[in-house]
Amino acid sequence: MTIPTDRHTKAASAVADAVRAEALTKIYGTGDTAVRALDHVDVSFRAGRFTAIMGPSGSGKSTLMHCLAGLDAATSGRVVLGGTDLSGLDDTALTLLRRDRVGFVFQAFNLLPTLDAKANVLLPLRLAGRQPEPEWFDTVVDVLGLRDRLGHRPSELSGGQQQRAAIARALITRPDVVFADEPTGNLDSRSGIDVLDLLRTSVRDLGHTVVMVTHDPAAAAYADRVVLLADGRVAGEIDEPTVDTVIDGLRELGG
Amino acid sequence: MFGITMARLRAHPRRLVLTTVVVVLSVGFTAGTLILADSLNQAASLQEMPDAKHLEVPLLMLGAVALIVAAFVIANTFRILVAQRTRELALLRTVGATRRQVRTGVLVEAAVVGALGSAAGLALGAVSAAGIGRALSADHGSMPLVVSASTVVASMLVGMLVTVGSAVAPAAAATRVAPLAAVRAVPDGVDSPGARRRQTGVGLTLIAVGVAGLGLGVSVGLGAGIVVVVFAAAVCFLGILLLGPRIVPPMLRITGALAGRAAGRGRSTVELATANSVRHPRRAAATSAALMIGVTMVIGFVTVAESARASVGVVLDARVPADFVLSPVEPGGLSDEAIRAVDDLPETGASVELYTAIVDTGEVGTVEVLGTDLQRWAQIAQLDGDGNIADIAAGDVAIDGGTADEFGLGVGDTVTVFGQELPIGYIVDTRTMYHTGLVLAPATFRALAPEAASGPEYFAVDTADGVSPSRAHAAIEETLQAWPDIMLRNHVEAKERLNRGLDQTVSVVVAILGVAVIIAVIGIANTLSLSVHERRREIGVLRAVGLTKAQTMRLLGVEAVLTALVGALTGVTVGVGFAYAAVLSMERMIFVVPWGYVALTFVVAGALGAVAALGPARRAARMSPVVALATE
Numbered sequence A: 001m002t003i004p005t006d007r008h009t010k011a012a013s014a015v016a017d018a019v020r021a022e023a024l025t026k027i028y029g030t031g032d033t034a035v036r037a038l039d040h041v042d043v044s045f046r047a048g049r050f051t052a053i054m055g056p057s058g059s060g061k062s063t064l065m066h067c068l069a070g071l072d073a074a075t076s077g078r079v080v081l082g083g084t085d086l087s088g089l090d091d092t093a094l095t096l097l098r099r100d101r102v103g104f105v106f107q108a109f110n111l112l113p114t115l116d117a118k119a120n121v122l123l124p125l126r127l128a129g130r131q132p133e134p135e136w137f138d139t140v141v142d143v144l145g146l147r148d149r150l151g152h153r154p155s156e157l158s159g160g161q162q163q164r165a166a167i168a169r170a171l172i173t174r175p176d177v178v179f180a181d182e183p184t185g186n187l188d189s190r191s192g193i194d195v196l197d198l199l200r201t202s203v204r205d206l207g208h209t210v211v212m213v214t215h216d217p218a219a220a221a222y223a224d225r226v227v228l229l230a231d232g233r234v235a236g237e238i239d240e241p242t243v244d245t246v247i248d249g250l251r252e253l254g255g
Numbered sequence B: 001m002f003g004i005t006m007a008r009l010r011a012h013p014r015r016l017v018l019t020t021v022v023v024v025l026s027v028g029f030t031a032g033t034l035i036l037a038d039s040l041n042q043a044a045s046l047q048e049m050p051d052a053k054h055l056e057v058p059l060l061m062l063g064a065v066a067l068i069v070a071a072f073v074i075a076n077t078f079r080i081l082v083a084q085r086t087r088e089l090a091l092l093r094t095v096g097a098t099r100r101q102v103r104t105g106v107l108v109e110a111a112v113v114g115a116l117g118s119a120a121g122l123a124l125g126a127v128s129a130a131g132i133g134r135a136l137s138a139d140h141g142s143m144p145l146v147v148s149a150s151t152v153v154a155s156m157l158v159g160m161l162v163t164v165g166s167a168v169a170p171a172a173a174a175t176r177v178a179p180l181a182a183v184r185a186v187p188d189g190v191d192s193p194g195a196r197r198r199q200t201g202v203g204l205t206l207i208a209v210g211v212a213g214l215g216l217g218v219s220v221g222l223g224a225g226i227v228v229v230v231f232a233a234a235v236c237f238l239g240i241l242l243l244g245p246r247i248v249p250p251m252l253r254i255t256g257a258l259a260g261r262a263a264g265r266g267r268s269t270v271e272l273a274t275a276n277s278v279r280h281p282r283r284a285a286a287t288s289a290a291l292m293i294g295v296t297m298v299i300g301f302v303t304v305a306e307s308a309r310a311s312v313g314v315v316l317d318a319r320v321p322a323d324f325v326l327s328p329v330e331p332g333g334l335s336d337e338a339i340r341a342v343d344d345l346p347e348t349g350a351s352v353e354l355y356t357a358i359v360d361t362g363e364v365g366t367v368e369v370l371g372t373d374l375q376r377w378a379q380i381a382q383l384d385g386d387g388n389i390a391d392i393a394a395g396d397v398a399i400d401g402g403t404a405d406e407f408g409l410g411v412g413d414t415v416t417v418f419g420q421e422l423p424i425g426y427i428v429d430t431r432t433m434y435h436t437g438l439v440l441a442p443a444t445f446r447a448l449a450p451e452a453a454s455g456p457e458y459f460a461v462d463t464a465d466g467v468s469p470s471r472a473h474a475a476i477e478e479t480l481q482a483w484p485d486i487m488l489r490n491h492v493e494a495k496e497r498l499n500r501g502l503d504q505t506v507s508v509v510v511a512i513l514g515v516a517v518i519i520a521v522i523g524i525a526n527t528l529s530l531s532v533h534e535r536r537r538e539i540g541v542l543r544a545v546g547l548t549k550a551q552t553m554r555l556l557g558v559e560a561v562l563t564a565l566v567g568a569l570t571g572v573t574v575g576v577g578f579a580y581a582a583v584l585s586m587e588r589m590i591f592v593v594p595w596g597y598v599a600l601t602f603v604v605a606g607a608l609g610a611v612a613a614l615g616p617a618r619r620a621a622r623m624s625p626v627v628a629l630a631t632e
C-alpha cells in the first residue's frame, strides 16, 4: 500500500479505514464529578491490520473501544465504522451493526453457559435468523482447533478453549472489525500465546481487522501497530512494535 | 439488628412491594372467605338466604388453596430477595454481622412485611366480602357483614405464620452467604443426588397411593365416593408437587421446542429462553407450581360443574329429558284419559309413555325394563346406538350398550323377559338415555307385563313448536286440575334453575381462584426479576453480539410465558383428571371436558405471563451492553 499524499489517495485511505474516531470526546457524569474519559481523540484503524491500544489504567482504553464498537455513545465527535457514521444510529441500528459487522472477544470469555460451543459460535448468526456458510464455519472451527469441542458446554472447556470459541464467535460473521478487550487477561501464558497467535492468524491469513486493548507489552508485540493513550488522548504510536519498543513507549508516557 | 433491618426496609422499598402485595392478596383472600362464610351462615340462620349454608365448605376449601399458593409464592419471593442481596448480606458479614444477626434480620423483615400485609389484607378481605355478599344477595335477600374476632385473629396469624415460615429457609440460606461472596447465581435447585432420589421416591409413592385412592373413590360410588376422591386427589397432588423439579423442566423443554418451531425467524430467542427457563429446576418448579394449583382448582371445579350441566337428566332424575313429565302421586299407573287430555292440548308436542318393571331375566340378571316407544322417544331426545331405530320390529327388545358389553350380547341374540325369549333389535348408547337395562315396545310390554294393567308410570311431553314453555306449563296444569293425583314436573324450569345455580357458582369460584392465579403471576414476575439480576452480564453479552432491545424483551417474555403455559398445562391435566374421577364416582354422570375454559385458561395464563415479564424485560432491555465488558 502506498503512502497517502494527495487528496485522491487520502479518500482511498479513508475507505480502507475499518474504523476511525474523529474528535471523539466522552464525558462521564456532570458538574463537579464529571470525568473526561476521552478528549478529542482522532485515530484510525486500517483494514487488514492488527492494532493494540495501550496506556495506563484509567487512560480511556476501554471507553475508546466501547465507543468504536457502538456499545456506548460518545458525548461529541464521531465514529465511522466500515463507512457508516455511528453517531446517527439508534439503538436497534447499532445493535444490528454490532451483530453483523463487529466481533467481540472479552477478557471474561463471556460464552453463554446454556449453549454448547457450536451454538455459542453461531450465536450472532442465529440472532439474525441466518444460516452459517458451511465452508467458512469449517475454516473458522479448524483454524481455532475447536472441531472436537463443538458439543461441549463452556463449563466443560478450559479457559483457552473458551477464548478460542469466543474468537470463533467473533469471526463467524466476517465482521469489519474484531474488538478484543484484554483477551489474554484471564489466561495462563501458554493459552495466552495461543490466543494471540490466532488473532494474528485471523489478520494475516483470513484478512480480518483486529483492535485489541491490552496492558501486556508481550501481547502488544503481536500487533502490527500500537496506539498509546494517556488521560483520554492519543499520546503516541509505535509501528511494528517489539516488547522493548512498547516498554520504552509506556515508560515515556509514565515519565 | 432490628435497626439494621428497618434501615434496609427503608433503603429498598421497591424490592418489598411485590412481597407485600402477595401477602395482602393472600390474607385478603383468606379473610374474605372467612368473613363471607360467617356472613352467609348468619344470613342462613336469619332465614334471609336459606341456601347460603351450602357454600361454607367450598369457600373454606378455596381459602385453603389460596393459602397454599401464597405460601409457595411468598417462600419463593423471600428466596429471591435474599439472593438479590447476596452482596449486601456478604457486606454485612464482612463488617462483623454474625450468622445469627443475618438470620434474625431476614426473619424480622419477614415479620414486618407479614404484619403490615396481613392488616391491609384483612381490610381488603372485608371490602371484597361485602362486595360479593351484595352481588349474591341481589336475588336472594340481604346478607349482614360478620367480621368475628376469630376471623381477625386467624387471618393475622395465618399471614404472619406463612410469611415468617416462608422466610425460614431463605434466612438459613442467607447465613450461608460467605463474607466477600461475589454476586453469583443463587445456589438453589442444587439438591444432592440422594435427596433428589428420596424426593422422587416419595413423590411417586404419593402419586401411586393417590391414584389408588381415586380408583377406590370411584368404586365406592355415590355418596362417600366423592369424599374419598377429594382426599386421594390431595395426596396425588402433593406427589406431583414433589416431582415438580423432575417434571417441569422436560415440559418446559418440549413446550419451548414447539414454540421455537412455530416462531420461524424468532426461533433463536425462543431457544435461548427455553434454555434459561430450565436452569434452576427447583425454582422453575416452584414458580409454575403456584400457577398449577390455582389452575387445577379452577379447571377441576369447572369440569365437574359442566359435567353436571351436561348430565342434567341424571341430576334432575328425569326418566325422559322432555320439558314436562307426568307421574302418579301414589304408586300405580296414569289414566289413559289424563294422558290423552294433555297430549291433545295444542300447547303440547312430541310425547311418549313409559312403563317400568324390575325383571329377573335369565341372560342379564335382574334389570329394569322400560316399555316405551323409542321412535317417539327419539323425537324428544337425541338417541344414539347400533342399528336403525325405525327398523326395530314390534317384538324386538332394545338393550343398553353397557349391559350388552357386560354380557357379550349383540343384535340378533335373545333375552328372556317375562318368560318370553325376545330377539335384540337395537343397542342404545346408555349415555343418550341415562338408562340401563332393556326396552320393549309398549304393546309388547302391555301384553307381557302384569304391571302394565294400571297404565304407564310416566308420560313425558314436550312443548309444541312456537309455544312458550310457561304457556304449555299453565295449560297442562289447568288440564290436570281434573286429576289431582297426578304430579307434574317442569324440567324446563328445573334446568334453568340448575343452570343459573351452576353459572353463579362457577363465576364466584372462578373469580375467587382468579386471585390465586394473580398471586402466582406475581411469583413469575419475581422469579424473572431475579433471573435478570443474575444474568445481567449474560444479557450484556447478548446485547453486545447483536440481541436487539425488542429481542431482549421477547427473550424474557417467552421465558415467563413458557413457565405460565407449563403451569397451566399441568394444572389443566391434573384438574381434568381429578374431575374425571369425581364424575365417575357420581355414577351415571356424563363426563364433559370444558374445552372453552381450557382454551381460555391457556390464553389467560399466556397473557398474564407476558404481563408478568413486562417489568423485568424492560429493565433487561434498558441495561447497557457495556456491562458485559466490565470485569468484576
Ligand SMILES: Nc1ncnc2c1ncn2[C@@H]1O[C@H](COP(=O)(O)OP(=O)(O)O)[C@@H](O)[C@H]1O
Pocket (backbone or CB within 6 Å): A028, A029, A035, A036, A037, A055, A056, A057, A058, A059, A060, A061, A062, A063, A064
Ligand atoms: N461508567 C463510568 N462512569 C464514570 N466514570 C467512568 C465510567 N467508565 C469509566 N470511567 C472513568 O473514565 C476513565 C477511563 O476509564 P477506562 O476507559 O475504563 O480506562 P482504561 O480501560 O484505560 O483503564 C477513568 O477515569 C474511569 O474512572
Ligand SMILES: [Mg+2]
Pocket (backbone or CB within 6 Å): A061, A062, A063
Ligand atoms: Mg479497561
